[in-house]
Amino acid sequence: MARDRFEKYGVQDLEIRLKVRRSESGRENHVGPSDEVADIMVGDMDDTDGYRDIVIDSHVKGLERISDIHPKLMALQYPLLFPHGSDGFHKNIPYGKVDEKSTKKREYITQKDYYSYKFQVRTNEAITPRLGGRLYQQYVVDTFSTIEQARLWWFRTNQTTLRSELYMQQNFQDAIAVFRHIGHPDIFLTMTTNPLWDEVIQMMKLLPHCLPQNSPDVMARVFRLKLDQLIDDIKKKNYFGTCLGVMYVVEFQKHGLPHVHMLIWLDSASKLNLQANVDKFVSAEILNPETDPVGYAVVNAFMVNGPCGQENPKSPCMKQFKCTRHFPKKFCNSTTFDQSGFPIYRRRQSKITVTKGKTNMDNQWVVPYNRDLLVKYQCHMNVEICAHARSLKYLLKYCLKGHDRATVEIRGKKRQSNNGKGLDIGEDEIQSFFDGRYICGCEAAYRIFGFNIHYRSLAVQRLSIHLDENKYCTFRSNEALPKVAEREKEKHTQLGAFFILNATDEHAIQFLYDEIPQHYVWNDKDRIRNPRKRGKKIGRLSYTHHSAGELWFLRLLLTKVRGATSYESLRTVKGQTYNTFQEACKEYGLLDDDNEWHMVLLQCSESGFPPQIRQLFVHVMVNCKVSDLEDLWKKHWTTMVDDLLL
Structure with a gap:
């Protein structure tokens, strides 16, 4: 209780500071230069209570607890925004x-x-809440925090554990499945909101005395419109060529403005055209102000990094006296690709410069861009060619790194004596560190409107695998197990429906299990597959570790054997039925010599990162029988050292 804490500690002044340190997830929580109101949702990954402890002092009943969905809560919390005390939700x-x-x-x-x-x-409603300035930002953040807290609490009370990191890992593996199906992406694009977009300024005319930075809902809506327009230009109008697929993730990252990371896939002809005309699509030079004054103006406004380095050692991009973005770049007369496949864009030495503060900046400071898109969208838009990039998994990890998080330090302020010197508080000085989810006003508004944070134009169907008599099913903890077993007994799983399809449809036997979604649609209600008439979907088998034993060998057979009609059919090779899937794999020649270990490492390299591959290699080397360890190393060492060579 607050009374007990007051009696024990008295009144203590506290201060909250954002700290640059590694979070519990292992990622480093950066602190950027931003002037915004934000919420730190501590305990969003833990089993904390889903309700706020809200106490009011009523004239009639005295101290009274109210619910976080009380109609008067927001009016009591923000009397300046709701002076008439009108009801809320x-x-x-x-x-x-x-x-x-x-x-x-x-x-x-x-x-x-x-x-x-x-x-x-x-226009027919008052804008009193919006006149609160930064208080309105707080109101937006507070409303989303209430919604999110209730949502997370519902998940915790309706399932055993909350695994948002598993959700992002599944998205990552889905994207890898897209890579395997249509190849690696060709373009990596980043677009950041411009708070002075014409649409924002026009909207501000309808909201007198309001500023764009204090209207996160307006910023979120305009950004979404621009993003949809950009997707339309890429997919339907084929700006870069025939587009096969697009994937993007919207982030906020303590900058107060939404920005998007986007991967774009092109068809074969467009790939060749892009690689042959890189300088046509991507430029890293300042345009000539005499021949292209509009282009020169937008490059000057949005695409020049810095100044940093010796010119400005306190720049936010500086770390250990070096620019984290590796500026200034070296001059280069033509576009080339380095050994890792990353492009080195043309940056010719010329007399054309732009002025930032007191510094004249040349082509060494330009962020790569596309001229026409930059002029059209009037915002920071970085365009990179990634057709030759070797470390595609790092590109995906950059796009799918999950919620923005922050580490906060709460500590007591030292009291000042009359002579201005600090007084010692003693050993019980309050000092605590909390790792929590960071939510700014724009993110709160963006999510309240229900806009997509993660988007992928190519759908991926996750295909379950299980051993016979080991079907996966979902049930509530209070349900009787015999009732659950009886209900699930007649239901076909995706794998069971695959066997039935092969037994009844001659056309299906030519496809592997993960190829079936491209040609057949899964009817979840009837638990059967019907021929696909339109659309496209990619299949992905659930990842299984080699230590899973028979389940891993079952998965291996499903990626090699076509037309199987049952588990027994999978174990049958040349007319002979074997007792285990491992024996069947051996008879197929999948485990000859060290093929098994090559398959294990190859499967891990498709969706794992170098530290995981190294760990698996050591496990195989120490605990498994490898006949030719040197050959195993030579064929897989490059996937283990990607993070060391970059």
Whole structure:
């Protein structure tokens, strides 16, 4: 209780500081130069209580606890934004009937629905909350924190563990499956919000006395419009050529502005055209102000890095007296690719410069860009060619690194004596470190509106594998196991439906298990597969570690054997049925000599990172029988040292 803490410690001044240090997940939490209101959601990965402890002092009842969905909560929390004390969200607001054909089953709106509605700009409504400036930012962040806290609590009370890191790992492996199907991406693009976009300025005219930086909902909506327009230019209008697929992730990262990391796949003809005309699509030079004044202006405004280094050692990009982005770059008369496959763009030495502060900057400081896209979108837009990049997994890891997090330090302030010297507080001085999720106003608004954070145009279907009589099923903890077993007994799994399909459809026997989703659609209700009539989907087998034994050998057979109609059929080789999948693999020649260990390392290298591959190699070397260890090393050492050579 607050009273007990007050009696024990008295009144103590506390301060909160963001710290640059490694979080519990191993990633380093950076602190960037940003002036924004944000929330640190501590304990978002733990089994913490899903409710806030809110106490009010009522004139009638005295001290009273209220729910975090109390209609008056926001009016009490933000009296300046809601001076009339009007009601906010409560759980009994019904959906309005737009038409009689509506298929909505929910009777009442959710918190997310309510605030998505409230954050829209309407000319017939007052804008009093928006006049709060930074307080309005806090209100936006606070509303999302309430929504997210309730959502996470629901997940914790409806499943055993909450595994958001598993979700990102699944997305990573899905993207690797796309790589295996259509090859590596050709273009890596990053776009950052411009707070002075014309659309933002025009919207501000409808909100007098409001500033763009204090309107995160407006920024989120305009960014989303620009992002959709960019996707349309790439996919439908084929700006870079015929587009086979797009994947992007939207991030915020303590900069207060949303930005997107995007990977783009092109068809074969467009790949060749891109590689033959790199300088046509990507430039790293300052344009001539006389022949292209518009291009010169946008490059000057958005695509010049720095100054940093000796000119500005306190620049945010500086670390240990070096620029983390490796600026300034070296001059180069033509575009080439280094040994790792990364492009070295043309940066000719010329007299054309731009001025930043007191520093004249030349082509060595230009971030690669596409001229036409830069002029059209009027924002920072970095375009990179990655058609030859060797470390594609690092490119994906950069795009799928999960929520932004921060480490905060809470400690007591030292009291000052009359002469200005600090007084010792004693050994019980408050000092605690917390690792939590960092949520800024733009991210809060972006997620409340329900915009996609992760998008992939090529769908991937995750195919389950299991041993016979070991089907996976879901059930509630209070359900009787005999009832669960009876319910699941007649249900076909994806693997079981694959066997049935091969037994009944002659056309299906020519495909492997992971090729089936390209030609057949999974009907989850009837648990069967029907011929695909439109669309495209890629199949991916669930990852299985070699230590899983028979399950791993089953997976290996499914990637090699076509037309299997049962588990027994998979174990049958040349008319003879073997007792185990391992024996069948050996008879197929998949385990001859050291093939088994080559397959293990190859499978791990497809979706794992060098530290994981090295660890697996050591495990195989120490605990398994390898006949030719030198050959195993020579064929796989390059995948183990990618992180050391870069």
